[in-house]
Amino acid sequence: MDAPAPGPSEVPEDPFALRNSASAVLDDHGRVVGWSERAQERLGYPPDEVLGRMAAEFLFESHDLEAVRDAVAACERDRSWSGVLPVLHRSGRRVELGFRARAVIRAGSAREWFLVVAPAEEVLQWETDRSVLDGLFRRSPIGLSVHAPDLSILRINRALARFTQLPAAEIRSRRIGDFLIGPDLKIIETRLRRVLETGAPLIFTEQRCRLRSDPDHERVVSVSAFRMEDPSGGILGVTQLVEDVTDRYRARRRLALLNRASARIGTTLDLGQTTRELADVAVPELADAVSVDLLESVARGDDTAEEEGGPVRRMAVQSVMAEALQVMYAAGEVFHFDPRTPQARCLAEQQPILEPELRSNPRWYFQDAERTRRAVDLHAHSLIVVPLTARGLLLGLLSLWRADRPEPFEEDDLTLAEEFAARAALCIDNARRYTQQHQAALTLQRSLLPQELPEYSAVEVAHLYLPADPATGVGGDWFDVIPLSGARVALVVGDVVGHGLHAAATMGRLRTAVHTLASLDYAPDEVLSHLDDLVNRLADEQEPADGRSRGPQIVGATCLYAVYDPISRRCTLARAGHLPPAVVTSDGTVSLPDLPEGPPLGLGGLPFECAELELAEGSLLALYTDGLVEARGLDLDEGLSRLREALSRPGRSLGETCTAVQGALLPEHPPDDVALLLARTRVLAPEQVASWELPGEPTAAARARHLTETTLTGWGLEELAFTAELVVSELVTNAYRYGGGTPVTLRLIRDRSLICEISDSSSTAPHLRRARTTDEGGRGLFLVAQLTERWGTRYTRDGKTVWTEFPLAAAVPGHFAAAANHVPDG
Incomplete structure (x- = not known):
């Protein structure tokens, strides 16, 4: 829609024009x-009252005559004058009028003065309008250009002439x-034509441009434009106001870039x-090519600083030029x-370096000549190098090129680069410190696992x-395989609630407790009962004495x-x-x-x-933690x-099965710890086990010795028979x-060691003690402990079993000497 034509009051008109003024x-x-x-209309005097009279007599008051003189x-x-004087109306009121006087020479050298008069306020408005117009073209700091309908330039002001570096x-x-x-x-031209065609003004539109006289520097200008029309609505052209806002634009861009950097750097x-x-x-x-280099010690996560000239590791490179990335x-x-x-x-100096012009060489020096030559061909012309320092520690440097x-x-x-580097250095140092702590936690965790x-x-x-995943922190998952007496084995998997060092440390304590409880040959339900008590004690130990909370505490496990x-x-x-x-x-x-699903510990x-x-x-037994079946955000049923x-594909090795499970269920970085323990069962052959029930008679010991000697001879273990x-x-x-x-059961097991088990219905525990020289008995269990590799007692629902283990090797001569002088009790 075309803009409406301006009203009469919007068009300045000369108040001294003859058609408008009194004379x-x-x-x-x-x-x-x-x-x-018009003079009669303005002042009320008819011609017959004023002609021939002195103007000072009726037009001016006495106190105004000094200004008149x-x-x-x-x-x-000057033969002319213009100004404002107060004049008396015929009615007696004072009227402020603007005067324009000029000397006129008549025939015979007679001189007369031609006066043109207009209301003072109209003269003042007109003079103001003229001053504004003159100021726009002569004194305004904002560029102004007037264009014809074909966009050729009709006139520009001095400010625009200075901007273009050309005379107006x-x-x-x-x-x-x-x-x-x-x-x-x-x-630019398209926008001006749109203003001409539609009449819709252009307001503060920022535009990039380059001058022919200075093509290497990009400028940013703010442009406003409006269409010019005559009183009848005819299009005369377009006027645009141009302001150089390059510095303001760059400052705003730098601030926006810093804001983006704050949001994007250090997200992990x-x-x-x-x-x-x-x-x-x-x-x-900011740059066409960037590299981020860290000292090798920092990249490894160490605290030790590299000596001057030490190695650096390139951590990141980015460039708009593919050839730069190749070099x-x-x-x-x-x-x-x-x-x-x-x-x-x-x-070396830990100071930023600005090289705005790399005249003869881009100075991308490399150790090998070929890489240096290719770098020179890229014609990098400007360089910034900024050290990355945080908390007084030099971490590396940031290099930026323009080519x-x-x-x-x-x-x-x-x-701006220094601000980038300062913010990034803190994030890098935080990442380095976290890497150290995470590696320490992982080291602790791994040291606590088998x-x-x-x-x-x-x-x-x-x-x-x-x-x-490192963002989650180490967890408390663990697994274990613990050998037990009688060739049995305990399989354990557990998961401590929470993450972090507390979880890892608690996992280590629970794993140690499981080993201790397993060595006592407790049944699985008894082991869990004792672990439940331990977890409760650990939770109580974490309660502060003053009652104030220390934050989330590890209070449970499965x-x-x-x-x-x-x-x-x-x-x-x-x-x-x-x-x-x-x-x-x-x-x-x-x-x-x-x-049966027991409660969590x-x-x-x-x-x-x-x-x-x-x-x-x-058969294959698979024990696992919940991180395995819930790693990809799956619900439990889908994960199972x-x-x-x-697991359902037979014929694979256990290692291949582990790999298949990992591929099917686990992402690259699981959000929680994952423990999987696979155990394929074996069975001892019948010829490896011999068992007898002996009556509860005085001859039971002799019968047991005979059976032992006969069996071991048959197994080819004659060297162990006597012991x-x-x-x-x-x-x-x-x-x-x-x-x-009551009857006694003797069982011999030939495994990786020789196992002898004696079971009875009594729950009385054998007690190892050191007998005095005057005692007639009490040395039996002491000798048992000396002659065997391990021994112990486990309890069953029907009584107990005392077991011993002998290594499958020749007996120690000292043991035979000690045993030869001993007669079994009874």
């Missing part, structure tokens, strides 16, 4: 000799393209990601800066452990404890708030046994129950379904003495 003629003595009709003197001097007279009749260059020229505590974020923010807004050292490379480079000087854009770096760019699992006769095992016997093929399990294990048969059938006072499974030889699918007979005789005799005459 009068005075002779050289000041008498009125001419009087117009000054005006007359000015007329005499030379620009008239030219076009914008005669002094501006670049792709934005079409945009990963050292590599933080440096990449710094490089990405700086390109292309620059790639991320991850370790190298030394050439001593000639500004980078080497920046590291693609012609503008060199300025002091303001150096200030390092290498040995071979077991009961099971073949494999495990998978993945720590949580655990699954299983004991597998390779002789009976029975597996006894109990769980405390933990997921049930998966059982895989040899044909690939996967099931999740319905085990730490609730206190609630019972745990055992369940017993009979497993065929070659994927686990079944990954084993002494131990078996001692234990059977004790069972007879304290068992009340």
Whole structure:
């Protein structure tokens, strides 16, 4: 829609124009000799009352005559005068009028004065309008250009002439393209044509431009434009106001860039990601190519500072020029800066360096000549190098180049780069410190977990452990395989609530407690009961004495404890708030046994129950933590379904099965710790086990010695027969003495060691003591301990079993000497 034509009051008009003004003629003595009709309208005097009279007699008051004489003197001097004087209306009121007087020479050298009069307020408005117009073209600091409908330039003011660096007279009749260059020229002309066509003004629109006289520097101008029309609405052209806002635009852009940097740098505590974020923010807004280099010690997460000239590691590179990325050292490379480079000087002096012009050489020095030559060909012309320092520690440096854009770096760019570096250095140092702490936590966590699992006769095992994503922190998941008496093995997996060092430390304490409880041969439900008490005590220890909270505390854990016997093929399990294990048969059938679900550890006072499974030889038992089946944000049912699918393929090794489970369920960085323990069951052959029930009679010991000697001879262990007979005789005799005459069971197991077990119905625990020289007995268990590698007692529902283990090697001669002088009790 066209803009409405301006009203009459909006168009300035000369108040002294003859059609608008009143006029009068005075002779050289000041008498009125001419009087117009408009003068009669303005002042009320008809011609017959004023002609021939002195103007000073009726037009001016006495106190105004001094101003009149000054005006007359000015007329005499300059032959013309203009100004404002108060005049008396015929009615007697004073009227402020503007005068314009000029001397007129008549025939015969007679001089008269021609006066033009207009209301003072109109004259003042007109003079103001003229002053504004004159100021716009002569004194205004904002550029002004007037264009014809074809956009040729009609006139520009002095400010625009200074901006274009061309005289105003030379620009008239030219076009914008005669002094501006670049792709934005079409945009400027298109916007002016739109103003001409629509009449809609252009208001404070920022536009980039380059002058032909200075093509290497980009300018930013703020443009406003409006259409010019005559009183009838005809289009005369367009006027635009141009203000150079380059400095303001750059300051605003730098501030916006700093705000983006604050939001984008340091989003994680990963050292590599933080440096990449710094490089990405700086390109292309500030530089054409950027590299971030850290001292090698910092990149490793160490506190030790590198000596001057030491190696650096390139952590991140970014460039708008693909060829620059091919020349620059790639991320991850370790190298030394050439001593000639500004980078080497920046590291040595720890001061920022600005080289606005790299005249003869871009100074991308490298150790190899070919890389240096290729770098020179890129024609980098400006360089900034800023040290990365935080908390008094030099971390590395940030290098910025310009090669693609012609503008060199300025002091303001150096200030911006320093601000970038300061903010990024704090984020890098935080990431470095976190990396140190995370590595320390991981080291602690790994030291608390099993390092290498040995071979077991009961099971073949494999495990998978993945720590949580660094942003989450280390967790408290753990697993264990603990050998027990009688060739049995305990399989354990647990998960401490929470993350961090507290969780890892608590996991270590629980794992140690499990080992201690397992050595006492407690049943799985008893082990969990004791662990429950321990977790409660740990929670109580964390309560501050003053009652103030220390923040989130670790108050619980889950655990699954299983004991597998390779002789009976029975597996006894109990769980405390933990997921049930998966059982895989040899044909690939996967099931999740319905085990009693005990409460998580730490609730206190609630019972745990055992369940017993009979497993065929070659069955696979999978114990895992919840991080495995919930890692990808899956619900529990879907996670368990994927686990079944990954486990259901027979014929694979345990290592291959671990890999398949990881691929099916785990992302690259799981949000929680993951522990997976796979155990494939084995069964001891019948010829490896011999068992007898002996009557509770005085001859039981002799019978036991005979059976032991015969069996070991058949197994080819004659060298152990004498020692084993002494131990078996001692234990059977004790069972007879304290068992009340009930039958005694003797069992021999040939495994990686020789195992002798004596079971009876008594719950009386054997007690090892050192007998005095005057005692007639009490040395039996002492000798048992000396003659065996390990010994102990485990309790069952029907009584107890005392077990011993002998290494499958020749007996120590000293042991035989001690045993030869001993006669078993009874």
